[in-house]
Amino acid sequence: MFKSISWLETKFQMLLGNYWINHTGNFYITTQLHDCHVDLLTEDELTVYDWTHKVIPWKSVVIPLMLSHNAETYTAFLKQRHIGNSITIDRDYVSEQNDSMYELAREHPTFYLEDGTISKHDDKLESNDYIFPQIGKKTLQGLEIENCFKFEPGDIFLFDACQLHASCASNMKPNERFLKSGINIQFYKEII
Numbered sequence: 001m002f003k004s005i006s007w008l009e010t011k012f013q014m015l016l017g018n019y020w021i022n023h024t025g026n027f028y029i030t031t032q033l034h035d036c037h038v039d040l041l042t043e044d045e046l047t048v049y050d051w052t053h054k055v056i057p058w059k060s061v062v063i064p065l066m067l068s069h070n071a072e073t074y075t076a077f078l079k080q081r082h083i084g085n086s087i088t089i090d091r092d093y094v095s096e097q098n099d100s101m102y103e104l105a106r107e108h109p110t111f112y113l114e115d116g117t118i119s120k121h122d123d124k125l126e127s128n129d130y131i132f133p134q135i136g137k138k139t140l141q142g143l144e145i146e147n148c149f150k151f152e153p154g155d156i157f158l159f160d161a162c163q164l165h166a167s168c169a170s171n172m173k174p175n176e177r178f179l180k181s182g183i184n185i186q187f188y189k190e191i192i
Contacts, residue, residue: 016187020055025185033134033167036089037102038082039184040161046085055188057161063183064153071178073151074130078164079144080111080119092136108142130168151180161186
């Protein structure tokens with residue numbers, strides 16, 4: 001993508017500084033709120049590609065491209081970080097492993113906070129402004145919202161690659177019917 005749109009590479013270098021020359025990511029289009037997950041390399045990618053042993057995940061970027069007319073949806077970035085491979089948190093057994101490219105975590109693994117300490121929060125997720133109708137209560141227990149941003153085409157969400165995130169809706173306008181698309185890009189740092 002950066003070869004075709006050279007100004008984009010310049011923009012990301014301005015935002016991020018130096019990063020490894022290759023990136024991963026995907027284009028997505030969905031009618032569903034995304035569950036609680038982290039977009040790292042999958043277990044398969046870690047075993048198939050040799051280059052994955054030369055890098056560490058660094059930053060993720062989501063670029064909203066399209067949202068249905070009059071629709072409103074948000075992305076919540078949680079305080080918890082996961083070190084390892086891509087996972088979807090599902091303590092409520094809402095999903096089936098065969099339907100997911102990511103490993104389903106039926107129990108919370110060890111989560112870290114931004115400062116590197118282990119997250120010991122175990123209370124119910126508190127949010128007066130946002131709802132997560134697609135995620136069960138057991139899955140959300142122990143998680144905390146760090147930031148929440150409206151999904152606006154043309155914006156850029158830049159966050160830690162290992163940071164848990166999920167789609168959500170506003171309590172003021174709970175909208176679960178929409179079509180949205182975007183691009184997800186992972187940036188890496190080379191291990192020296």
